[in-house]
Amino acid sequence: xxxxxxxxxxxxxxxxxxxxxxxxxxxxxxxxxxxxxxxxxxxxxxxxxxxxxxxxxxxxxxxxxxxxxxxxxxxxxxxxxxxxxxxxxxxxxxxxxxxxxxxxxxxxxxxxxxxxxxxxxxxxxxxxxxxxxxxxxxxxxxxxxxxxxxxxxxxxxxxxxxxxxxxxxxxxxxxxxxxxxxxxxxxxxxxxxxxxxxxxxxxxxxxxxxxxxxxxxxxxxxxxxxxxxxxxxxxxxxxxxxxxxxxxxxxxxxxxxxxxxxxxxxxxxxxxxxxxxxxxxxxxxxxxxxxxxxxxxxxxxxxxxxxxxxxxxxxxxxxxxxxxxxxxxxxxxxxxxx
Numbered sequence: 584x585x586x587x588x589x590x591x592x593x594x595x596x597x598x599x600x601x602x603x604x605x606x607x608x609x610x611x612x613x614x615x616x617x618x619x620x621x622x623x624x625x626x627x628x629x630x631x632x633x634x635x636x637x638x639x640x641x642x643x644x645x646x647x648x649x650x651x652x653x654x655x656x657x658x659x660x661x662x663x664x665x666x667x668x669x670x671x672x673x674x675x676x677x678x679x680x681x682x683x684x685x686x687x688x689x690x691x692x693x694x695x696x697x698x699x700x701x702x703x704x705x706x707x708x709x710x711x712x713x714x715x716x717x718x719x720x721x722x723x724x725x726x727x728x729x730x731x732x733x734x735x736x737x738x739x740x741x742x743x744x745x746x747x748x749x750x751x752x753x754x755x756x757x758x759x760x761x762x763x764x765x766x767x768x769x770x771x772x773x774x775x776x777x778x779x780x781x782x783x784x785x786x787x788x789x790x791x792x793x794x795x796x797x798x799x800x801x802x803x804x805x806x807x808x809x810x811x812x813x814x815x816x817x818x819x820x821x822x823x824x825x826x827x828x829x830x831x832x833x834x835x836x837x838x839x840x841x842x843x844x845x846x847x848x849x850x851x852x853x854x855x856x857x858x859x860x861x862x863x864x865x866x867x868x869x870x871x872x873x874x875x876x877x878x879x880x881x882x883x884x885x886x887x888x889x890x891x892x893x894x895x896x897x898x899x900x901x902x903x904x905x906x907x908x909x910x911x912x913x914x915x916x917x918x919x920x921x
Contacts, residue, residue: 624880631731639887641684653680655749655764656844672699676844677749693721700843722842729841733878742840744790748851750783753909755813755854757846757868761910779889781917783908786875786886790838798825800860801876804834808865820862853909857884858898
């Protein structure tokens with residue numbers, strides 16, 4: 584017979600009950616972790632959206648001042664094939680021209696626009712004795728407005744990286760595309776006959792440097808020269824597997840810098856829908872599909888339109904609609920359902 588209060592009448596947990604309790608606690612902890620991660624990504628995506636909103640407003644202020652939009656990339660002397668650029672080329676990006684309207688006056692003034700971006704080292708590196716180029720200090724500056732916190736920090740160089748890109752158009756043209764930001768484009772709002780509210784200005788793309796294994800199609804650019812048509816190029820690119828991609832040359836410096844208007848650093852196009860692979864036809868930038876990508880949980884991308892509005896676009900958007908958003912004068916009917 585037990586005596587009240589002596590503890591001998593208490594029933595202990597069985598092993599099964601203990602395991603059930605542990606399982607329930609583990610399940611609740613897992614659900615809590617998923618919720619925390621989702622909440623954090625929602626915050627990162629909001630920051631990303633705000634950055635693109637700042638860029639869209641800066642673009643409007645630029646046009647108000649100069650009555651023209653900045654070009655996507657300045658002039659060079661390339662012919663059919665792209666090179667590393669000559670010392671006389673002025674391949675500056677739209678981002679450099681917009682610094683004045685992003686509270687970056689001192690950074691803008693630190694850039695010497697009278698020489699090539701990386702003068703005198705056209706390969707964008709330090710000199711043979713480790714000496715910096717003219718714009719090296721400015722180019723190292725990290726501009727938070729150019730970075731999306733949802734993307735991982737996978738760059739391994741000294742340059743200020745870039746996630747947000749200007750739209751070159753809907754085709755595989757890498758220079759004078761049919762979008763707002765071609766090479767030396769000089770587009771005015773009056774030229775955008777499709778309407779500012781249905782024309783893409785900026786979107787995002789994941790940045791990378793170095794690693795190619797595993798193949799990260801969200802950030803890498805696969806190169807294969809061939810006698811393509813635009814459609815056969817598109818079809819080949821979107822059907823690429825990781826194994827096939829490893830057999831071709833891969834550019835692994837996407838988003839390396841905001842300083843130059845190189846297609847692999849500061850511009851994109853609407854040939855492929857968001858989240859797809861990116862490819863180019865050998866060394867030429869006249870055959871390239873530079874896709875908008877992100878690491879947001881649902882795989883879509885944030886898109887800034889010419890009128891300053893910012894929208895989230897699903898990776899499942901219809902291709903014809905996505906291409907229509909990339910043009911300034913295609914006459915396509917876009918509507919609001921995207």
